[in-house]
Amino acid sequence: MSIISARSNRILLLYYIVIVFFLFSPILMGFYFSFGEQRFPSFPIDKFSLDWYADAWADSKLLDALQRSALVAALVAPTATILGGLGAYADYRYRYPGRRFALALGLMPPTIPVLILALAFLAYLSELHLTASLYGVFIAHTVICLPFAMALIRLRLSQLDPELESAAWNLGAGEWRAFLHIVLVFCRPMIFVSLMITFIISFDEFTIAWFVSGTEQTLPVKVLNMVERQSSPVINAIGSITSLFTLAAILIALLVIKRLDRTKWHD
Amino acid sequence: MTDTLLELSRIRKEYGQTVAVDDLSITVSEGEFLAIMGPSGCGKSTTLKMLAGLEAPDAGEVRYCGQRVNELSAWQREIPLVWQNLALFPFLSVRKNVEFGLKMRGVDSQTRSEKAAFWLRRLGIEECAERNIKTLSGGQRQRVALARCLVLNPKILLLDEPLSALDPKLRISMQALLTGLQRELGITFIYVTHSQDEAFAMADRIIIMKDGAVQQNASPQRIFNNPANAFVAEFTGAFNLIEGCIKSSTDENVIASTSVGDLCIASNALDRPQAGTQVLAAIKVHGCQIGTKSKGMKENNQVRGVIVGEEFVGSRSILHVSLTQSNTFKVEYTLGNEKTTRVRVGDEVDVFWASKDAQLISLGNEVMETSHE
Numbered sequence: 001m002s003i004i005s006a007r008s009n010r011i012l013l014l015y016y017i018v019i020v021f022f023l024f025s026p027i028l029m030g031f032y033f034s035f036g037e038q039r040f041p042s043f044p045i046d047k048f049s050l051d052w053y054a055d056a057w058a059d060s061k062l063l064d065a066l067q068r069s070a071l072v073a074a075l076v077a078p079t080a081t082i083l084g085g086l087g088a089y090a091d092y093r094y095r096y097p098g099r100r101f102a103l104a105l106g107l108m109p110p111t112i113p114v115l116i117l118a119l120a121f122l123a124y125l126s127e128l129h130l131t132a133s134l135y136g137v138f139i140a141h142t143v144i145c146l147p148f149a150m151a152l153i154r155l156r157l158s159q160l161d162p163e164l165e166s167a168a169w170n171l172g173a174g175e176w177r178a179f180l181h182i183v184l185v186f187c188r189p190m191i192f193v194s195l196m197i198t199f200i201i202s203f204d205e206f207t208i209a210w211f212v213s214g215t216e217q218t219l220p221v222k223v224l225n226m227v228e229r230q231s232s233p234v235i236n237a238i239g240s241i242t243s244l245f246t247l248a249a250i251l252i253a254l255l256v257i258k259r260l261d262r263t264k265w266h267d
Numbered sequence: 268m269t270d271t272l273l274e275l276s277r278i279r280k281e282y283g284q285t286v287a288v289d290d291l292s293i294t295v296s297e298g299e300f301l302a303i304m305g306p307s308g309c310g311k312s313t314t315l316k317m318l319a320g321l322e323a324p325d326a327g328e329v330r331y332c333g334q335r336v337n338e339l340s341a342w343q344r345e346i347p348l349v350w351q352n353l354a355l356f357p358f359l360s361v362r363k364n365v366e367f368g369l370k371m372r373g374v375d376s377q378t379r380s381e382k383a384a385f386w387l388r389r390l391g392i393e394e395c396a397e398r399n400i401k402t403l404s405g406g407q408r409q410r411v412a413l414a415r416c417l418v419l420n421p422k423i424l425l426l427d428e429p430l431s432a433l434d435p436k437l438r439i440s441m442q443a444l445l446t447g448l449q450r451e452l453g454i455t456f457i458y459v460t461h462s463q464d465e466a467f468a469m470a471d472r473i474i475i476m477k478d479g480a481v482q483q484n485a486s487p488q489r490i491f492n493n494p495a496n497a498f499v500a501e502f503t504g505a506f507n508l509i510e511g512c513i514k515s516s517t518d519e520n521v522i523a524s525t526s527v528g529d530l531c532i533a534s535n536a537l538d539r540p541q542a543g544t545q546v547l548a549a550i551k552v553h554g555c556q557i558g559t560k561s562k563g564m565k566e567n568n569q570v571r572g573v574i575v576g577e578e579f580v581g582s583r584s585i586l587h588v589s590l591t592q593s594n595t596f597k598v599e600y601t602l603g604n605e606k607t608t609r610v611r612v613g614d615e616v617d618v619f620w621a622s623k624d625a626q627l628i629s630l631g632n633e634v635m636e637t638s639h640e
Contacts, residue, residue: 170319170346171347178342181367
């Protein structure tokens with residue numbers, strides 16, 4: 001047993017549960033009320049129904065927005081993972097002038113306030129005539145997702161003994177084949193995690209999409225649109241589904257990362 | 268006379284300001300067990316990496332069967348290396364680790380499997396074939412690393428301190444395995460180590476390096492009997508060294524005056540050093556004894572000292588006898604020996620040896636002999 005007594009462990013756990021509940025209660029409430037029949041729900045719910053889910057499914061504009069979000073995310077995930085992953089590999093393997101600068105640049109986007117980023121993208125993409133299009137959203141999302149991919153793969157590479165690549169060369173594998181059979185295989189679980197995380201980030205991203213997407217609204221933008229115009233529990237239904245989806249993806253990602261410790265090799 | 272298989276010619280390697288290897292020339296013959304030995308930082312691992320193509324020399328040539336191979340990349344060279352840290356692929360099973368090199372050569376799955384099975388059996392680890400390497404013991408992992416290289420049927424095998432992480436008992440049995448394999452397969456082994464015991468036990472020829480330069484290149488026996496310079500003599504741990512000044516010389520012996528008195532040293536065949544030359548006398552530890560001198564003894568050197576330490580090495584021990592403030596001699600002492608009485612740390616004793624067990628070495632570190640036999 002650790003130095004902390006069993007009793008203070010319990011208090012700590014209770015405190016932790018309370019905080020988590022507090023943070024998640026809006027989502028939990030939304031989830032709860034999405035099953036209520038009434039338009040302006042009261043607590044507790046009298047009649048349960050799945051009408052709002054049906055309404056969401058019937059709204060074609062909503063489905064279009066969902067499709068756009070999914071499409072962009074599906075393209076952003078592999079792009080950000082490949083670019084970020086290769087950036088991480090370059091940093092892992094080589095020493096070159098500007099290496100630190102390149103690393104800082106690659107990891108920088110999350111440090112910039114998102115509103116400023118969004119305005120910057122709006123200005124830049126409008127020069128390229130890519131605003132009010134999904135291309136613009138794709139580019140912007142790739143930029144903000146890339147640091148996550150880079151950080152995740154960089155983490156995994158730090159667990160890879162550099163001698164393993166040299167050993168592969170020594171055994172007859174050329175640089176490309178060694179990369180394929182050793183580095184990529186070793187990083188595979190983390191590549192999967194990166195794809196999931198970048199997908200989620202892009203899918204849920206609101207601010208930049210709101211500025212850049214124009215009439216080609218992504219799902220979060222459409223939802224804000226709906227909230228502004230009407231206050232319908234359909235929003236609860238949408239929120240519940242996307243929350244579950246996001247939560248599931250993150251949980252899977254975390255489980256994979258935890259399992260990775262078993263294939264770590266250090267000297 | 269066996270062919271020269273591999274040759275390093277005037278190799279130089281720098282890392283920034285540091286010179287790792289300087290004007291190094293080595294030839295390696297077919298079928299020999301060569302050990303490259305030296306203290307940390309002497310350039311031995313760097314030399315090995317340059318042979319494997321993992322580092323490029325800044326000057327000089329690497330020649331394989333007479334052909335220059337500097338430009339051949341590591342994966343073209345077919346000189347596998349057993350790494351100090353083994354460098355086994357953690358996400359592959361034992362069998363897939365062993366098959367890796369064959370797979371890179373495009374060997375088909377069936378043949379790969381057979382060859383891997385053969386070597387796993389040969390090295391006694393076939394039951395580990397499908398296991399993850401993390402579940403293996405140190406000795407088993409060693410064998411996987413070996414199998415991974417041997418399965419490629421190489422002419423030359425490089426080994427970078429492969430046994431340094433093993434416990435003593437395992438190390439001895441692995442040494443036997445390696446020497447046995449080398450003799451049976453006729454592969455040239457180039458074995459880097461900092462352990463003098465390993466090199467002397469296994470190698471046909473030893474190259475001792477210091478600060479990137481070769482100090483001596485000879486058989487273990489020759490190094491033991493005729494160290495080329497003070498560094499080599501000290502490195503073997505088999506000699507007691509003491510500085511002196513030549514007083515006189517005859518055909519047989521040389522008299523040198525030292526801080527512990529006049530010593531009688533066997534002459535090196537050709538050299539007759541001038542009186543007044545500063546020299547270093549190297550006296551074989553093996554030839555030193557303690558006790559009292561009796562009449563008719565062949566030993567003609569005797570000095571007095573105090574025992575300051577004792578090292579146990581099984582049935583014998585090594586006594587450290589302090590002769591003067593700066594000179595401590597090591598003397599072998601066998602327990603249960605009739606001639607010697609029991610002694611303890613703190614006792615005053617006489618150390619004596621015959622002049623034939625002493626030889627002169629130049630004071631500097633320049634190499635006196637580079638020939639090898």
